[in-house]
Amino acid sequence: MRLHGALAPRRRAPRPRGPLARLRLPERPPRPCRRGSPHRPRRPGPPRLPGRAERPGSAPGLLRFSARPLRHVAPAPRGPARAGLVGRLPRFERRPVRVGLLTTSFPQRRGDPCGVFVHGFAKALASRGHEVEVLAPEPATGVVPTFTDVSVEWVPYLRPRHLQRTFYGAGVPDNLRRQPGAWLGLAPFTVQLTRTAKRRAPRWDALVSHWALPSALAAAAARGPRPHLAVFHSADLFLLERLPLRQQLAQKIAAGTSSLLFVSPDHRARFLKLLPALARSEAAGRAHVCPMGVDPPGPGTEGRRALRKRLGFDRFTILSLGRLVPIKGLDQAIRAVAGQDAELVLAGEGPEQGALASLGRKTGARVRFVGLVSGDEKTDYLAAADAFVLPSRPEPNGRDEGVPTALLEALAAGLPVVASRTGGIPSIIEDEDNGLLVAPGDATALAEALRRLAADRNLRRRLARRGAKVGALYTWPELAPNLEALLRE
Known part of the structure; x- marks a missing residue:
């Protein structure tokens, strides 16, 4: 007499072997511990965002805008929740990439405050093992500097060289207001930056543009299938809002990027307001907010x-x-x-x-x-x-x-x-x-x-x-x- 009926063995669905299977992350982490172990891992849930009630030292009022919950850019809390804010990348994607960074401002000498956060942005990516090449306007005078942490190509746009006064100094808005001749460099620099970016783009894996006008437009023309992160600041957004074709330009910028980054929630809202309804809803899911960073504070040289x-x-x-x-x-x-x-x-x-x-x-x-x-x-x-x-x-x-x-x-x-x-x-x-x-x-x-x-x-x-x-x-x-x-x- 058989106590147990002959049950047909349970068939497991064949595991796909194609490239898509390698991209899919496991639904739950492996369980190395036996049942009842005090170190049994918790079942993963949605990432916990740092709120005021949970984190007394978190940045108040900093909004994390994204329709996709794993694409937040704001600083992550320390500990296990940190990786959840941006999602865990597959291991094979954690390879160094070659980044082309287009900007209208970059330090011309040691200690120069012009574009210092752009240099910090480039160094932050270089510290992660990536190769960063910067395209920046050539200064009007002096010997162009070299940097050991990033590669810089200075883009000339007017001759004789002393006419190149559109950028640096007090900043583009103040330069244009105080020096009428500064307007002469806007169009030539956009053309030269686009040409240089197209020439250098075949060796890049991704592009970053600081100041959307004109850097994001030049990067969009040169990107091809590569990711493009456009970083907005106050001056370029202010200029964009006052141009006659601002809606068309905003649409062109949004369509030419894979991600948009703004330094404040107000700036993000102002840019999205320039877009028509359909384009706004599409861009909102990849528009993020995060200020530019700073170097960690060091101790003083004395007490x-x-x-x-x-x-x-x-x-x-x-x-x-x-x-x-x-x-x-x-x-x-x-x-x-x-x-x-x-x-x-x-x-x-x-x-x-x-x-x-x-x-x-x-x-x-x-x-x-x-x-x-x-x-x-x-x-x-x-x-x-x-x-x-x-x-x-x-x-x-x-x-x-x-x-x-x-x-x-x-x-x-x-x-x-x-x-x-x-x-x-x-x-x-x-x-x-x-x-x-x-x-x-x-x-x-x-x-x-x-x-x-x-x-x-x-x-x-x-x-x-x-x-x-x-x-x-x-x-x-x-x-x-x-x-x-x-x-x-």
């Missing part, structure tokens, strides 16, 4: 007390980093410091330096101009200062800030920040949490915020501690894996 003595900081010292241009609103900082027992240190260069110095003498404010600082010198100033101020304001023509990298550097260095509620700044700073926000152009509110910081050491420590956690999320080593993932799309 803080010795640094302050060497730099001559003998009272409450407020630091500002950046170009001396109207959009930075530094005249409001000078008015706010007037009458206080504090000193404002302006580290940077620009066309407004004379007017700001005159205003300082007129108001009696203690203002010190230290010029351009970089490297260890910048680190020392950040370590020795008591607070950081960023009183940016929209210009009369409507142009506003993105997310200044100086703000992220100050946060990462542990400085309490007072900034204006404009542009992309509120996407990083949450008032009374990791900084203080005031209305743009309100010198009275700015002065009151600075007085609060000077009088309340506990407030400074709390803002510095919370701000440092946010700043650490936007260093290039943290952002590089997510930027790399966008080049795989």
Whole structure:
């Protein structure tokens, strides 16, 4: 007598052997542990995004826009959830790629702030083992520099060379407003950049363009089947919104990219608003938001007390980093410091330096101009200062800030920040949490915020501690894996 019936063996479906099978990821991870093991892995679920309730130090208000849940670009939390934000790439895709990077700004010398975050972007990809070749406008004067971490080809666009004044300096918008001859270089540079990109593209695996006008248009013409990541900043979006054929140009840019990256949620919304409904819904799924990164803060060359003595900081010292241009609103900082027992240190260069110095003498404010600082010198100033101020304001023509990298550097260095509620700044700073926000152009509110910081050491420590956690999320080593993932799309 047979206790068990003869059951037909269960047939397993044949496993596909084609290339698509190799692309498919397993639905669940292997289970190396036996049932009941305390180290049994958890069943995978949807990636956990860093929210304010879960992560007290996460960046407040930073939105992660994507219709596909595994394509978020914002900084990932530390630990196992990090890989879930961008999706795990198959191992065979983790190979070095050759990246062509098109830009309208790049450092011309060591410590040059022009396009410093573009250089940081290129170095971040190079640190992941990729080969990066940069195409940038040739400077008007001087010997073009060479870099050891990336390859740079300087693109000439006007002759004689001294006529090349469209880029660098105070930036394209200010150059065009102050120098009528700067308009001469716009069309020739677009043509030359496109020609050079087409010539170099056969050896590239992917393209990145900084400043959509004209870099994204040139990259779209040269890309072929390659991925193309277009990175928008405030100046190019401002110019695009005011061109007669802005809708057609926005459609052309969106159609010529595989991914779009914006430095603030507001910039993303403004670009998508330029597109017609169908194109907007298609582009929204591959439009991401993430500020440009900064280098991790290093220790000062001396102890803080010795640094302050060497730099001559003998009272409450407020630091500002950046170009001396109207959009930075530094005249409001000078008015706010007037009458206080504090000193404002302006580290940077620009066309407004004379007017700001005159205003300082007129108001009696203690203002010190230290010029351009970089490297260890910048680190020392950040370590020795008591607070950081960023009183940016929209210009009369409507142009506003993105997310200044100086703000992220100050946060990462542990400085309490007072900034204006404009542009992309509120996407990083949450008032009374990791900084203080005031209305743009309100010198009275700015002065009151600075007085609060000077009088309340506990407030400074709390803002510095919370701000440092946010700043650490936007260093290039943290952002590089997510930027790399966008080049795989």
